[in-house]
Amino acid sequence: MSVSDEAVRVGTETDQTDEPGWEVDPDDDWALAVVATVGRQLRLRREAAGMQVNDFAAAAGYGADLVYKIETGKRIPRPEYLDTADEVLNAGGLIAAMHEDVKKVRYPKKVRDLAQLEARAVEMGVYECSSIAGLLQTPAYARALFEVRQPPYPAEEVDRLVAARMARLSVFDRSPAPSLSFVLEEAILSRRVGGTMVRKQQFERLLEVGQLNNVSLQVMPMSSVAHPGMSGRIELLKFEDGTAVGRSDGAFNGRPTSDPRQLRILELRYGTIRAQALPPGETLALIEKLLGET
Structure with missing residues (x-):
């Protein structure tokens, strides 16, 4: 200089x-x-x-x-x-x-790291209890979530975070397609995130994704008894070489783990959650009902 x-x-x-x-x-x-x-x-x-x-x-x-x-x-x-x-x-x-x-x-480093893992995964399982899973969100729904954070993000940062989240959706365009499984709490669908149009578009997005042949979308009904996911979010990613990584808000201090013993615990919990949730067909029928009522 x-x-x-x-x-x-x-x-x-x-x-x-x-x-x-x-x-x-x-x-x-x-x-x-x-x-x-x-x-x-x-x-x-x-x-x-x-x-x-x-x-x-x-x-x-x-x-x-x-x-x-x-x-x-x-x-x-x-x-x-x-x-x-x-x-x-x-x-x-x-x-x-x-x-x-x-x-x-x-894109924030942690988002890039997650996107790289998702790009490698041949199988993914996600249980969410507080908001619709990031891979299922529309841009408007994601923006509504980021805009209510406290202390508030600058408008520029909101744009950055929304763009980063949407970039992860390339996982749906992969070939061969990975096997994707999602379980959402019914209460999430009832929460009024954004306005009426935001909710309508989000329900339409869930119906669109839920009909893909490589996706299993399930809802845990409010009438369900207690289950292993009540302590927080669970995410499991499996890779072609047989390795895997998982994370749960309610286990191992919320940190990602590749330890086989800890992964077995997360798989057991996630499997139990899926068994208690509504089947995919009933889930889509419920979402269609909610869409009609919105």
């Missing part, structure tokens, strides 16, 4: 587009490396074009402070920033091509 660039950085106020939600997680090594690489490429192309930070900022319509933060890997560039930089620097699409890498960086 030149002396003049440093002077611009010190003397410029933060750009108004420098909003919350685009910072890099300091504990996410992969994201840090990607953003640093993207920033370095942007700086090298700007310098090759003979432009100082001030020149580029003026041409692109961004504050010089934001340009500095992006080029030094302290901020994640927006897609439109990359498009503008590509045009201003005559990069011929090479900068705009970074969209996909930057998009992945926007």
Whole structure:
């Protein structure tokens, strides 16, 4: 970085587009490396074009402070920033091509890790007792859940979280398709998350997914007796090589486990839950009834 660039950085106020939600997680090594690489490429192309930070900022319509933060890997560039930089620097699409890498960086590390596991799984089982499982949610339903968190998320962070959750739905497009099993508490379906249209769309989504031949969707009725899932969520993922990973809010401190003995316990609990829940056919009939009443 030149002396003049440093002077611009010190003397410029933060750009108004420098909003919350685009910072890099300091504990996410992969994201840090990607953003640093993207920033370095942007700086090298700007310098090759003979432009100082001030020149580029003026041409692109961004504050010089934001340009500095992006080029030094302290901020994640927006897609439109990359498009503008590509045009201003005559990069011929090479900068705009970074969209996909930057998009992945926007997803929280724990979401990326979960998505990678789901992408490998040949079998998944999920029991939910507080909200509809993430893989079954519509964007509007997911947004309604994120918007009621306390303390509240910035609007930009809500967008980021919704996008990350929706990106996981690629699991339904895999071939060969994994075997997916979901059990939801009936009380979840009665809770008024979002407005009437949000609930209608969510019920329609459940009916659509529930009819896929690789999906088993069941509801645990309110009339059910006590069952092993009452202590919290359970998730089991099995992989082609015979390994597996599981997690339960009510076991092993809620941490993921690959220990065979602990996995057997989770499988026993999940199997008992499935046995007590409504069969898939009755589940779909119940959801159709709720849809008609919404």
